[in-house]
Amino acid sequence: MSGYAAQSFEAALAPYQFMRRDLRADDVALDILYCGVCHSDVHSVRNEWGGASFPMVPGHEIIGRVTDVGASVTRFRAGNVVGVGCMVDSCQHCSPCGQGLEQYCDDGATMTYNAVDRHDGTPTYGGYSDRTVVSDRFVLAIPDGLALEGAAPLLCAGITTWSPLRHWKVGKESKVAVVGLGGLGHMALKLASALGAEVTLFTRSPGKEEDARRLGAHHVVLSTDEAQMTAEKGRFNLILDTVPFVHDLNPYTQTLGLDGTLVLLGQIGPVGPDMSSVPLVMGRRAVAGSLIGGIAETQEMLDFCGRHGIVSDVEVIRMQDINTAYERMLRSDVKYRFVIDMASMKA
Numbered sequence: 001m002s003g004y005a006a007q008s009f010e011a012a013l014a015p016y017q018f019m020r021r022d023l024r025a026d027d028v029a030l031d032i033l034y035c036g037v038c039h040s041d042v043h044s045v046r047n048e049w050g051g052a053s054f055p056m057v058p059g060h061e062i063i064g065r066v067t068d069v070g071a072s073v074t075r076f077r078a079g080n081v082v083g084v085g086c087m088v089d090s091c092q093h094c095s096p097c098g099q100g101l102e103q104y105c106d107d108g109a110t111m112t113y114n115a116v117d118r119h120d121g122t123p124t125y126g127g128y129s130d131r132t133v134v135s136d137r138f139v140l141a142i143p144d145g146l147a148l149e150g151a152a153p154l155l156c157a158g159i160t161t162w163s164p165l166r167h168w169k170v171g172k173e174s175k176v177a178v179v180g181l182g183g184l185g186h187m188a189l190k191l192a193s194a195l196g197a198e199v200t201l202f203t204r205s206p207g208k209e210e211d212a213r214r215l216g217a218h219h220v221v222l223s224t225d226e227a228q229m230t231a232e233k234g235r236f237n238l239i240l241d242t243v244p245f246v247h248d249l250n251p252y253t254q255t256l257g258l259d260g261t262l263v264l265l266g267q268i269g270p271v272g273p274d275m276s277s278v279p280l281v282m283g284r285r286a287v288a289g290s291l292i293g294g295i296a297e298t299q300e301m302l303d304f305c306g307r308h309g310i311v312s313d314v315e316v317i318r319m320q321d322i323n324t325a326y327e328r329m330l331r332s333d334v335k336y337r338f339v340i341d342m343a344s345m346k347a
Ligand SMILES: [Zn+2]
Pocket: 038, 039, 040, 041, 060, 086, 156, 157
């Protein structure tokens, strides 16, 4: 295989040749067409979450075309357009796996890259590559009619926002707020509004209003404006907080209504300073977290996006430009997701 890898946490990504396994009976082989660039790719290659193993080939928003299938595969055949997200395997027998929530596997799901295959002990390599091999249970069908470059980010940014919207039963009666307008935030606006909810964006930057409304927000609130924040007190059933760094949650928890929940999607680690329990105790409100989504609900989300014509807003880049893309992502200079066109690898 030919791909791009980081050789250490200090190294830029560079071309890398490597092997993938021969097809097992339940495997699907695909040519990768597009791969989205997720913030966790940057965190992982820079070892900001620890546990990085090198060389690392990142990428977990993969769209590809099936080239071959193992002997026992019945759901896919050569020519199908398919997706692969953040996970490529799990134990398949624990309680979370039994509920279709493989991301919470008791034994730890096998991630698409920077992990170890649970059958043969080889490292997993992600989608910044020309081809891959994945167990059919972790391969998703991509509905006809979706722009494939825009569909790639659905496999991580899409499911990460869809799963809490479904778990907390968002529908036409719901008032949903989204904190932050990046890769996750822009998908949250699209999906929540398509589910019929009344949607508000909380942002620190004036000037995002027009974009936010185009993406599905009905209201935009400047979170740095105390008067605007006070006016939102007690309003929301669900807040999807996509901010990827430590921040003060107190201004947001007070905007939840009775039994409302704020769900952390972007921040792994300590939460904001001095989080007050007052809004929680005084209104049975909750602060929760949520991690990507299971395979069945990922398929449900893709089918929903197919019916509603929803894809991510993307900027397509060449594989060779990945290091520049990382720098731009860290400056939030992308609307709203970079996607690598793998045809550029052959150019
Ligand atoms: Zn991701």
